[in-house]
Amino acid sequence: MQESTVYRSIQREVQEERDRAIALNFLREGLSVEMVARGTGLSIEEVQQLQQQLNSSAQS
Numbered sequence: 001m002q003e004s005t006v007y008r009s010i011q012r013e014v015q016e017e018r019d020r021a022i023a024l025n026f027l028r029e030g031l032s033v034e035m036v037a038r039g040t041g042l043s044i045e046e047v048q049q050l051q052q053q054l055n056s057s058a059q060s
Contacts, residue, residue, distance in 0.1 A: 023050050 026036040
């Protein structure tokens with residue numbers, strides 16, 4: 001059975017959200033941006049954005 005395009009798209013979105021959640025956990029534990037990017041497969045830029053979000057929420 002071939003998966004539909006919609007199903008694959010949803011699957012991809014779920015995986016990306018999971019990767020971001022893992023990255024946030026790693027950042028909270030103090031791992032470097034580079035290590036988080038390597039561990040999750042996210043780009044350095046994506047991880048830096050997550051770190052900024054984390055820092056912003058910590059200041060509030």
